[in-house]
Amino acid sequence: MRVSAKADYAVRAAAELAAAEEGPIKGERLADAQDIPLQFLEHILLELKHNGIVRARRGAKGGYWLAKPADEVSVADIVRAVEGPIAHVQSTPPEAIEYSGNSESLQEVWIAVRASLRAVLEQVTLADLVSGELPESVKDLAASPDAWLAR
Amino acid sequence: MRVSAKADYAVRAAAELAAAEEGPIKGERLADAQDIPLQFLEHILLELKHNGIVRARRGAKGGYWLAKPADEVSVADIVRAVEGPIAHVQSTPPEAIEYSGNSESLQEVWIAVRASLRAVLEQVTLADLVSGELPESVKDLAASPDAWLAR
């Protein structure tokens, strides 16, 4: 139940792309702006490209840009691109697990976990992220003082 | 963003303990009931014991039992016991991360993610699990047909 460095980096780089509206941005500039190891970042950008999140051109004046408008790319899209499916249990999707006896309802719990994750990650777009204007439901979640406490 | 086999096993074993109200239950019976490799399960039970979720006694008539009433043990407690803190980013808690520039709001997003996970995992107790009566908010999440679709 943790967020990998890769996913974190990917979202931050994508946010940087969403913010810069002009032309292709080169990897080095993204790496500098968000303080991400360059060569690692290029691998991540490649994955984003293979998943249709980003496009790229080589050569002088080359670089990366978003394949779609910033308000049509969700954080969930990016996380899935680099980490794979969200909230799988033992590498199988929760809707495909079968429990017996006393833990029959556990499947419903994992489904709810996935749904609640989606409710945040699918809602937030790159446009929201760079504007700082998150959707109401997400703001509400983060607004509670409890949410900021460790456990 | 996935659930490990360990966490899944741990919750299922704990559910089994919650269901059996009489005396200590031996590891082998838990393993059989939930189809979990015995020796692996014993390691997990040990971790649960060290985290005060479970108690144990050895010898004939020995076994494991819950350290607290089933309605005072949440799924979150168990997941934390075996997987560590929930929703950490790069192994640091979301409230401690500092982002700059275009991804300043990302911290708020990760906080919201953690909050939404907690809203499910802290709500559901072992008693809920074995009775099949999940809290309303959790049932609602799992009730949507969308929640059962892969993405």
Add this chain to the structure above:
DNA sequence: CGCGCTCCTGACCAAGCAGGTCAGGAAAGT
């Protein structure tokens, strides 16, 4: 054309975790 720029790709690497198994020791009961 050729040259430099930038992406693209695969190989490698150290450390750690996942998902276990194996072997033996230590307490509890009878």
Add this chain to the structure above:
DNA sequence: ACTTTCCTGACCTGCTTGGTCAGGAGCGCG
């Protein structure tokens, strides 16, 4: 004393994390 059951540490195979390194391939410009 002996069986039962938990307790513990060592070990194992394979994969993931978080990177680095070296070289190739396409693009634009002079």
